[in-house]
Amino acid sequence: MNTEKAGKLIRFEKLKKFIGGDKLILIGAIIVVFALFTSLNKNFLSVTNLVNILVAASLVGLVAIGHTYLIIAGQNDLSPGSLVAFSGVLAALLVSWGINLFIAMIITIAAAALVGVLNAWMVNKIKLEAFIATLVTQSVIRGFAYILCGGKPVSISNPTFISIGKLRFAGIPFSVWIMIIAFIIFGFILAKTRFGRSIYAIGGNRDAARLAGLNPPKIITISFVMMGVMCGLGGIVFASRMNSGQPSANVNLEFDAITAVILGGVSFTGGVGSMGGTILGVILIQAFNTGLTMVNVPSFWQYVAKGMLLLFALSSDYLRKQKRERNLLEASKRNG
Amino acid sequence: MGNTLEFRNITKYFPGVKALDHVSFSARSGEVLAFLGENGAGKSTLLKTLNGDYQPDEGQYLVNGEEAHFSNPHEAIEAGISVIYQERQILMELSVAENIYLGRMPSNKIGVINTHKANEMAKVIISDFGLPIRPGDKVKDLSIAYQQMVEIMKAYSRENLKVICFDEPTASLSDSEIDSLFTIIRKLKSEGKIIIYVSHRMQEIREITDKAAIFKDGCYVDTVVTKDVTEKEMIKKMVGRDLGDIYNNLDRSKEIGDVLLEAKNITSDYVDDVSFTLHKGEVLGFSGLVGAGRTETMRAIIGADKMTRGEVFLEGKRVINNSPYHAMRNGIVLVPEDRKTQGILANLSVADNINVALLDKHSNKFGVLRHEDEARDADKGIVDFRIKTPSRDKKIVELSGGNQQKCVVARWMGTNPKVLILDEPTKGIDVGAKSEFYRMICDFARRGLGVILISSELPEVIGLSDRIIVMRSRKIAGEVMREDATEDKLLSLGMMDSDFDEAKEN
Numbered sequence: 066m067n068t069e070k071a072g073k074l075i076r077f078e079k080l081k082k083f084i085g086g087d088k089l090i091l092i093g094a095i096i097v098v099f100a101l102f103t104s105l106n107k108n109f110l111s112v113t114n115l116v117n118i119l120v121a122a123s124l125v126g127l128v129a130i131g132h133t134y135l136i137i138a139g140q141n142d143l144s145p146g147s148l149v150a151f152s153g154v155l156a157a158l159l160v161s162w163g164i165n166l167f168i169a170m171i172i173t174i175a176a177a178a179l180v181g182v183l184n185a186w187m188v189n190k191i192k193l194e195a196f197i198a199t200l201v202t203q204s205v206i207r208g209f210a211y212i213l214c215g216g217k218p219v220s221i222s223n224p225t226f227i228s229i230g231k232l233r234f235a236g237i238p239f240s241v242w243i244m245i246i247a248f249i250i251f252g253f254i255l256a257k258t259r260f261g262r263s264i265y266a267i268g269g270n271r272d273a274a275r276l277a278g279l280n281p282p283k284i285i286t287i288s289f290v291m292m293g294v295m296c297g298l299g300g301i302v303f304a305s306r307m308n309s310g311q312p313s314a315n316v317n318l319e320f321d322a323i324t325a326v327i328l329g330g331v332s333f334t335g336g337v338g339s340m341g342g343t344i345l346g347v348i349l350i351q352a353f354n355t356g357l358t359m360v361n362v363p364s365f366w367q368y369v370a371k372g373m374l375l376l377f378a379l380s381s382d383y384l385r386k387q388k389r390e391r392n393l394l395e396a397s398k399r400n401g
Numbered sequence: 402m403g404n405t406l407e408f409r410n411i412t413k414y415f416p417g418v419k420a421l422d423h424v425s426f427s428a429r430s431g432e433v434l435a436f437l438g439e440n441g442a443g444k445s446t447l448l449k450t451l452n453g454d455y456q457p458d459e460g461q462y463l464v465n466g467e468e469a470h471f472s473n474p475h476e477a478i479e480a481g482i483s484v485i486y487q488e489r490q491i492l493m494e495l496s497v498a499e500n501i502y503l504g505r506m507p508s509n510k511i512g513v514i515n516t517h518k519a520n521e522m523a524k525v526i527i528s529d530f531g532l533p534i535r536p537g538d539k540v541k542d543l544s545i546a547y548q549q550m551v552e553i554m555k556a557y558s559r560e561n562l563k564v565i566c567f568d569e570p571t572a573s574l575s576d577s578e579i580d581s582l583f584t585i586i587r588k589l590k591s592e593g594k595i596i597i598y599v600s601h602r603m604q605e606i607r608e609i610t611d612k613a614a615i616f617k618d619g620c621y622v623d624t625v626v627t628k629d630v631t632e633k634e635m636i637k638k639m640v641g642r643d644l645g646d647i648y649n650n651l652d653r654s655k656e657i658g659d660v661l662l663e664a665k666n667i668t669s670d671y672v673d674d675v676s677f678t679l680h681k682g683e684v685l686g687f688s689g690l691v692g693a694g695r696t697e698t699m700r701a702i703i704g705a706d707k708m709t710r711g712e713v714f715l716e717g718k719r720v721i722n723n724s725p726y727h728a729m730r731n732g733i734v735l736v737p738e739d740r741k742t743q744g745i746l747a748n749l750s751v752a753d754n755i756n757v758a759l760l761d762k763h764s765n766k767f768g769v770l771r772h773e774d775e776a777r778d779a780d781k782g783i784v785d786f787r788i789k790t791p792s793r794d795k796k797i798v799e800l801s802g803g804n805q806q807k808c809v810v811a812r813w814m815g816t817n818p819k820v821l822i823l824d825e826p827t828k829g830i831d832v833g834a835k836s837e838f839y840r841m842i843c844d845f846a847r848r849g850l851g852v853i854l855i856s857s858e859l860p861e862v863i864g865l866s867d868r869i870i871v872m873r874s875r876k877i878a879g880e881v882m883r884e885d886a887t888e889d890k891l892l893s894l895g896m897m898d899s900d901f902d903e904a905k906e907n
Contacts, residue, residue, distance in 0.1 A: 269748035
């Protein structure tokens with residue numbers, strides 16, 4: 066009996082180590098959110114709704130991947146909402162001009178990547194804080210989204226383009242598969258490659274990383290370009306789901322993505338975090354958003370609720386940091 | 402009725418170090434007390450603990466017999482304890498009077514400031530101090546020495562001033578300015594203030610202080626009456642043992658080979674026309690005052706700063722280092738001066754810190770890292786450099802300062818460099834780890850590396866180097882062979898000639 070208990074305990078400890086202590090709290094929070102909304106509306110746990118949550122999460126997820134890289138590298142990006150809208154409009158417009166769908170997608174993603182280059186240029190060359198630099202592109206790119214289409218949504222008639230948003234494999238929509246594959250690929254890159262390690266190094270201490278032979282401007286540029294590609298891809302998939310390129314869509318998308326990333330354990334001060342945490346953060350925030358709508362919380366109040374969730378994320382980031390410092394001090398006392 | 406100040410068992414931890422270890426002693430009115438100790442001995446930490454910048458983890462301090470507690474420097478100032486730091490803590494755009502009465506300018510009932518009254522009050526203090534400045538002068542227009550005086554007057558203007566601490570106050574003063582500072586210090590002393598004076602300059606300590614509290618590795622060692630003991634005795638207490646023995650017992654490199662590195666006319670925004678050579682198996686010391694351009698020369702050579710003119714030759718071939726990465730590929734590496742901000746990657750593990758310069762070597766053509774290779778090289782570094790850590794996965798900041806520094810050295814030695822540049826490698830690490838570093842440096846030279854050692858500690862640079870280059874105001878001031886090197890000689894080359902000659906004659 067006792068040994069059985071001990072065995073369970075060891076297994077639990079192993080599990081805890083595998084998931085990571087902080088993430089266990091996150092999983093707990095997800096369970097609480099699901100339980101809460103299910104008790105308020107039992108449709109919340111229906112298969113249809115869960116798939117809806119995943120579909121809605123797919124866009125936040127792609128952007129959150131970009132934010133995971135950027136924030137760990139000590140950067141940030143406020144332009145994704147605009148860039149996703151811009152990309153959707155551009156892709157829809159190009160296709161409506163009769164350009165081959167595949168080529169239109171390539172052009173769109175290249176244009177979005179170029180915006181990433183611009184963001185990186187402002188950060189690297191004009192030495193702007195990423196927060197401020199990307200505020201510039203947030204406004205400029207939103208402006209171009211409207212200018213491109215004269216302010217009116219561009220409807221999509223190309224059947225292949227529309228079908229991207231409707232396709233399903235194994236009952237799961239294509240857009241969700243894109244997110245899952247992106248999470249796997251970019252999670253692997255972050256954890257297991259030279260580039261991923263460099264992201265952590267420059268986010269932890271940029272000067273020391275440079276003196277250690279790394280090239281911070283290059284790594285920052287690649288990260289911003291990656292974010293651009295994510296936004297371009299996300300914009301195409303989103304437009305396909307909407308059957309149109311919408312210049313006014315996705316306002317505050319970056320807000321959700323950043324909240325998800327911070328909830329998932331990436332530290333605002335840089336150098337700390339993982340893709341696994343981001344996945345959980347994305348699930349949590351999308352369940353939260355969908356749940357609020359399902360239980361008929363008025364949209365004005367949803368803004369307040371989202372703000373509170375971000376505050377919660379930031380405070381837990383602060384508490385984790387405090388805990389790290391306290392542990393460190395304890396360790397020093399033991400050694401000293 | 403004199404003032405007293407007592408420390409009881411003050412202990413303060415920082416990540417990786419015990420900065421103060423049960424420090425207990427006392428100071429009283431009308432004496433100037435020196436804080437004496439090597440870099441990292443705990444002098445500044447104790448000052449910052451006293452003025453509320455840091456909170457002690459254990460112990461307490463008593464002001465006039467009463468236990469005091471300051472949660473921030475403001476509370477300490479209110480209670481009559483002021484610290485004058487090396488860096489000015491005044492507002493350049495404001496006037497002398499406004500700075501002196503900052504935050505408590507005389508005002509009427511509705512809060513309108515009475516500048517005239519402030520100027521009158523300031524005038525009294527200024528004439529007390531005998532200074533040729535006016536209350537309305539903008540502080541930014543004053544010389545550095547007078548700016549410092551404004552800070553002292555600011556502290557002095559508080560009726561209840563009990564303790565005034567000076568942290569390296571003469572670092573940027575000329576001789577005559579130092580004299581007028583000492584006049585003020587004697588005045589404060591005669592008025593019954595407790596004066597704490599932190600400085601590395603033995604001559605000044607001898608001249609102005611009555612007693613010296615000596616620190617070593619965060620511990621309080623002893624208080625001596627300054628005029629009763631010799632300089633040598635004080636140094637011995639600071640260092641804990643005769644470092645001379647350590648230097649003499651080193652197994653030094655005996656074979657100095659061909660020219661390895663030749664730097665010609667190195668010029669950057671921070672240095673002018675620096676040329677020197679380094680041989681295989683040689684330890685080349687770089688001495689000089691802080692800011693003389695030693696670090697900056699090396700930064701230009703490895704491409705950390707832009708080199709505007711000059712050439713670097715390695716084994717006779719010209720090399721161009723546009724960034725530290727290129728320098729590393731060419732075999733020239735630098736262990737930087739400030740471990741915390743330029744050396745370690747605090748968020749990463751011991752292994753990641755050792756391996757960060759080897760990411761290319763440890764990854765395949767797709768950039769995927771091979772975990773086994775990383776683990777093997779990390780463990781090798783830990784063993785080779787005797788890094789004390791429970792495991793390679795430990796966060797580097799949990800190690801002691803000396804072990805963190807060993808990780809940075811291990812990082813660079815892993816790249817098989819030809820030239821190893823060490824910038825103040827033993828700053829802030831304890832004596833035991835220091836002698837380990839000294840053995841390491843000799844070992845590198847014996848293996849045929851060229852080692853450049855930048856150090857502000859004269860005994861260290863003399864004890865280890867085969868040849869010493871002295872820098873002064875961005876240029877090379879001279880070169881001294883090991884046999885001829887004395888502290889006097891290096892100092893006289895490193896400081897302004899005229900100043901030094903005067904100082905010597907005094």
